[in-house]
Structure formats: C-alpha cells, structure tokens
Amino acid sequence: MVEMAEVMEMETTPVGNNNELVVVTHETPPESQPETQPKRRKKKSMVWEYFTIEHVSAGCRRACCKRCKQSFAYSTGSKVAGTSHLKRHIAKGTCPAIRRDQDNNHLTTPYTPRVGGSEPRKRRYRSPSSPFIPFDQDRCRHEIARMIIMHEYPLHMVEHPGFIAFVQNLQPRFDNISFNTVQGDCVATYLREKQSVMKFIEGIPGRVCLTLDMWTSKQTLGYVFITGHFIDFEWKLQRRVLNFIMEPYPDSDSALCHAVAACLSDWSLEGKLFSLTFNHPTREAGLENLRPLLCTKNPLILNGQLLIGNCIARTLSSMAKDVLGAGQEIIKKIRDSVKYMKTSESHEEKFVQVKNQLQVPSEKTLNLDYQTQWNTTYQMLAAATELKEVFNCLNTSDPDYKLAPSMEDWKVAETLCTFLKPIFDAASILTSTNNPTAITFFHEAWKIHADLGRSITNEDPFISNLAKSMQEKIDKYWRDCSLILAIAVVVDPRFKMKLVEFSFTKIFGEDAPTYIKVVDDGIHELFLEYVALPLPLTPTYAEEGNVGNGKADDSHQGNLLSDQGLSDFDVYIMETSGQQMKSELDQYLDESLLPRVQEFDVLGWWKLNKIKYPTLSKMARDILSIPVSAAAPDSVFDITIKQLDEYRSSLRPETVEALICAKDWLHYGSEVSSNALIKMEF
16 A cells, blocks of 8 residues: 555644643645545544544544544554544533533424435444344334233234334334234234243143133123143242133133133143132032033042132132121221321321320321222221321311211221231232242131131120121131142141141031041042052153153163063052052151241152152142132232223233233243244234
C-alpha cells in the first residue's frame, strides 16, 4: 500500500497556568484534500460523524467529541484503541450534549412513527455484550402463544390496536397475526407440551391418582378439572393437570363417569388408576355409575374402597359455612364496624388513637373480608375480637360511630372463632407449597372429630347445636375416607398401627377394636394384592439400574435374573417359606417406630428401604400419592363453586382445555425437551 501524507492544519492552544503553547494538529477530512493527492481510504465507522482526531504529541492521538468536547484515547504509537468506547459515548446516552438534545426532543417534538419505510435506515451498533440475533417470525409467534398461556391474556389481544402499534415499533418486520392464528399457536404449544408430559407419565413406576373438580359457567355448562397425582422414580410427589373437559349436563349422574372415561382413554391410564378424589357433591347413583367403569378398567384394588374419596377442602368449607351461617347477623355488625373504620382515613386515625390510649397489645391487622372466601371472614373476626375494647370506646372520640356490637355479640364472635380456628389451621396446610399427604390429615380429621364430640355436650344450646351440624359433615368424611387415611398412617414408620389404635380408641371408645381390625385387615389384603400383581411390576430390578438408559443389561447375570430365567422364583419363595417367614408387611409392622422428627421425609425413607421391602415399598408409593384435596391451593377456602370466566366460556372447549392445561405444564417445564414447532390454523 502506498503511504499517503496527511494534510494538517496547525493551531496553538494555551495549556496550563503558564500559557505555554502546544501545537495541536487536526486532520483535514478526506473530502477537503486537493484532488492531486492520492485517494485515502475512508473511515467506515459512523462514530467519525461525531468525533475528530487530535494529535496531542508525537505518536499520540486522541478522539474529541464534537458535541461535548470530551477527548478519548485513540492511538499511542502503533497501538490503536478502536472505536467501541466511542460508540458507547454516543449510543448509550453518555454524551451530555446528545442526552440534552434527546430530552428536549421528547418534551417538544411529538413522536411520529415511520410510515411505509420512507425514513432512512439507521445503522445500529452492536456491543460484544449484546450479540446480533436474527429475526424469526415463527419464534416470535411461539413466544406470544406462551405469553398468552402463562398470563391468561385474551387471545384477541393480538388484534388490539395498542398491541399492534407496540409490536410494529418494537420489530417492524413482524407480520401481524390474527385471533385464529394465535389460537392455533396456543393449541400447538399445548400439543407439544402434552407429548412431553405423556412421555413423563408413561415412565412412572407406580399408579396414578386422579382428582376431579367441577367448575360451572354462566351458560350452565360444567367443566371437569382433572389432575393426576403420582410419585416419580426419584420418589418425589408430582401433580399435573391432565384434562379440562366440558360437560353439558354437570348435574347428571353420568357427568363424572364420562369425564373419567375420557381421561383414562386420553392418557392411556387403564390399569394404572389407584384412587379418585372428587370435589363435587355426587349422588349415590352417580357413584354407582362410576364404580363399574373403574372396576372394568383396573385391577380391583381392595374391592374398590380406595377409588372414591371426598375432598377434605370441600368438607372443611362446608363446616365453615355452617359456622358463618349460625352467626351471620353478628358477623354483619362486625363487618359494618370494620367497614366504617377502613373506608375513611380520619376514622382509621381515630381508631388507632383510641387503641394507643387503651394500650391494646394486638398486632393483627383489620381488613374487610371477601364473602366468597371464608378464611378472610375468620381473619376479620379474629382481629376484631382482639380489638373489641377499641370498638367499644370508639364512640367517645368519634360521635358518628354508632355501630359498636354489644358484649353479647362479641362473646358469640369469640365462639365462632373457636369453631373456625381448627378448620382454618387444617385448611391452611392445603395451601402450602408442599403437597400435603393423607398422613397429615388423618391427624387433623380425628382431632377435629374429637373436639366436636366434646362440644356437643356443652350446656350452651348455641354451641352444642352448631357442633352437631359440623360433626355430621366430618362424620361423613370420616366414614368415606378413614380407611384411606389410616392406611397412609400405617406406611409411615413413625406411626404404623400404633397411631391408628390410639386415635380410634379416642373416637370410637368401646367399638374401637372393630374399626382397628378393619384397617389391619385392609392393609394386609392390599399387600396380598400387590404380591399377586404380575411379576414385572414387583421385582426391584424393574426399577433399579435401567432407569437411566431404558435398556436391559445384556450380560449373563442380567439374563439369569430376568423374567425369562427365573419367572416363578418369587412365587416359589412365597409358597415354600410362607409358614416359616414373616411377610414384608409383618416384618415392617413388628419393627420399632422411628423417632417423631418434625421434618421427616417419609418418601425419602421408602426410597432408601425399597430393597429391604421391594413389594411393600411399591404399595407405599401408591398409597402416599393419594391426594386428600381436589381443590387448587387458591380455591381451598372458596364457599362457592369455581366459575369459568365469561371470556373463556366463549371459546371453543378444545381451546379452553389447551390454555388451562398448557399453563400448568409450562409452569413445571417440559420433562422431555422438544424443539419441533407444531403449526396449527383454525
């Protein structure tokens, strides 16, 4: 390359206090050079529209911003600093002059979007921290569908003018999509995630328990919300929403039967269903329709006694409804007093002033309740009763307050809180992040049952009558579910049969031995059914070793121990040593109880002991997966049946199911990743 002489301009600039003169040279832009000079290669970077190069000393050049006059290192000798730091100065808002101009433009100049591509294309800068990402229309559609599913946005939002304007300014190359297109994208996302969930469920070693929650809509259509509960290979309790099925006649005796049949067929669960828990009052005729279906689709586990179970959340809500109904007039008085205080800042200030004067120690916060969720009413009553002295004295500083309940009213309110507290504590367990097991609610159910039994004998007719009404509800739950709850307690090595014997003695008195024998016979009968299951389900090697790669060992030892080699060996062991050896179950029950540690992981214990108890551990895994509640955590305290909103009711049933199920699956993440994009159009 031929070297070209640089044309320089010279000027003197005073520097420092001594007014010494330093010679500063400025490059003359290539355009101003004489035509006789050879053409010099043009600097390509656009930063030179904002900077000039100053020669400070021999071999040292600095870049000076034309706007703010700040100078930056450019080159020293043969080392060139590059232009990245100059780009940041003008593009990141560091230059005060450029930033000031931008602020003025925002204040004085209205924004005018580019129309028809007439605005000149601007060069964009990339820094190493933000690499260039090519635009992908399909990926953008996929992410919009995920956003709509995860946040329950309306599908029609893609046609809203505000959304269209936002997207066009964000990425002008994005092609607008219609309602039908995004509906197809959401269903495609659902189908893709469903493939992953199906593979996950197909590989679980045990059985699946289902919960059924009936929703309604303003169109009187019913929707059955079906969730599957199971324990995976790592002995972790899992749950997945499986279906959201529309039932035109939700009150018919065949509604639940149809929904369960559809779910079993859809997910290939015939033969793997272990129990059903429903959240909808079902007539006996409906249950009779359900039982034959389940018996034909599944091995008859314990004569079908584990296949039907009531939801504990609905039982507790029904009991709370009885309490609130018994004191509704007094509750209204207290609600009006709280409303008077909370709806005016001056009223609340006077309330706090009186509280401080009386030195009431309560730290509870008063809030108005939501009358569709009974826990908020309980919390309002509990806080108000602690502050009753403040309400009683409030009229002295606020003559407008004339709503104070009487002392008798406060006494009744305290009685209501006494009844509500144990069921509130029990229901609160269902809202925890950890999935509550039947073991927990065995203790909660019999404790509530025992408390109500004592309250029935109270001399106060209000207390005794209310206790009788509540006990009818817990009695029905106990009759339907005590066997399931008790068997779950038996497989907890901290309790086994001992807690069953203790609690049944408290509840049933002299009749306790009869009920204890029912549990003991039931657990032994269930164990024998697991022993009689096909051998591929029972040996430990079906679960050990082959999980990681899904392939059997091809070694000689693997062939020897496979089902082909010794298929009847387990049966022979049972037949020849049944008289001399105890079963796994009896060995387990005869061993000492483990210490009652608060943070005990019962599933982790069975994982560690599955080799010692190969058959019993499989039975325990299925028992411990039985859910006690069909209600979602945010619906545990609902008094009314959950209702599908008006917008989703207007969508196709298939689309509603896709939106609800996919939201749950995206929350957990795909167990099996898939990059294949499924496109659907309606």
